[in-house]
Amino acid sequence: MAEDKALTPRSENFSAWYNELVQRSELAGHTPVRGCMVIRPHGYAIWELMQSALDGMFKATGHQNAYFPLFIPESYLKKEAEHVEGFAPETAVVTIGGGKELEERLIIRPTSEAIIWPIMADWIQSYRDLPLLINQWANVVRWEMRTRPFLRTLEFLWQEGHTAHATAEEAEAEALLILDIYRKFMEEWMAMPPVVGVKAEWDKFAGALRTYALEALMQDNWALQAGTTHNLGQNFAKAFDVKYQTEAGEHEYIWSTSWGVSTRLLGALVMTHSDDQGLILPPKLAPLQAVIVPIYKSDGQKTNVLEASDRLKSKLEGTLRVKLDDRDTVSPGAKYYEWEGKGVPFRIEIGPKDLEKQQVTVVRRVTMDGEQRKFPLAENEVLTRLPELLDQMQSDLYEATLRRREENSYRGISDYDEFKRIVSTTGGFIYTGYCGREECETRVKDDTKATIRLIPDEAFRSESVPATCICGGKAQYEVVWARAY
């Protein structure tokens, strides 16, 4: 990495810290067009690990991958009224093709419902064709005013699931199934436990019956919507005439869902775990889980040390993702900084002193609970201990993040002054009673910049909820507030 100055401290200017970090750690790159996305190999390697984990979970639950067109005829997008209203302001439109003005303008997909359903309609004839469980890995374009690396870019990579079901109950179950898959992925792979729930009526996906969301708390105590699943009811089926014949021979509209997570998760990962030294990656999503740094002076030492390093690398390969950094042109100290900055969970040093004692020195990227950062390990012990250490670090990160989330969650808040104080000082998730009126949220938003993130699912609900809304009215249900990206 080798940079000229230290990162802006995370506590001082979180945004600057984040922007510098994604550049320095070679996740993102500069782009000639404002707000477009460049994912460098290091960032993409993380994305690939995310992809393969998610893809495995989708396939294990019967989903199949497919691919649909990038261009959506404008008339298609207009078929679902709420959908077009929601997305039209942020679409990019192609008006010329092959040098000629097009008869019909083409929308570059902001999401694919409007192109997928006209196509999949032909795939569905009978109840025997259902459920149809399709997923697409693709890029989409949403022309946002303000952009931020990974969190909000004009173009982003994502997966979008689109499913068709015979009954309302099945569609609802699908939306909840995927919600659960997302939650598990975020908890078990990203070590980022989100709060899960349903979006307010006016905040749901354009065209959806119901939108479920997963909200994660970043280190600056702002919330980030990390994923959503939608029960689309029969809205899109009716707009695109997607029907099937029942066992009884009648024609019925299908019930559909859609759901997605994007490269925004890369940003979430950085904002959840990293520090002033650089990236911190949970071992399961670290492209390199350990790097071996040989240390030597004389040629004789070099031969022995490199031989031992190479032997160790061969031993570890196949069990974990390991690299031997045998560059002769970079000093060991420089290597430490470089790999730490890139978030490699463990560094293994092998030098003359280690060889004497038949050991290697293992250094963990982050220390927690006073655990020592650096410790020697007998050479033949590494193969069995290192996977354990990786698991330990994975769960330590999860525990620390969960603890941070709970320490920054405020439940049972009913006093508006206290609410404002929390928002403007510490920030975090604020649980309150809520009257259910949109105007109430709008007023709080204008006042404090905090918004309703979601109505929490049972598992996240408070034991007791204030009887009064934060606006003073009668509370109908509980909501979670936060300032959000």
Next chain:
RNA sequence: CGGGACGUGGCGCAGUCCGGUAGCGCACCUGAAUGGGGUUCAGGGGGUCGCCGGUUCGAAUCCGGCCGUCCCGACCA
């Protein structure tokens, strides 16, 4: 689109007020010594100073216009 700032090697900047033919740090290349927490020294390559026009013997610098970017608002995964 409103308010503010800025455009100078790959990156970060100085120089602009007061015109004189472009400089610093990092990165890059070469060589030597180094090597258990960003090595050191020496040498080297790379820029029509955002664009167009004007003033001038002479413009990164002054004047006019245009373009672009970033930050603060409105919009959002």
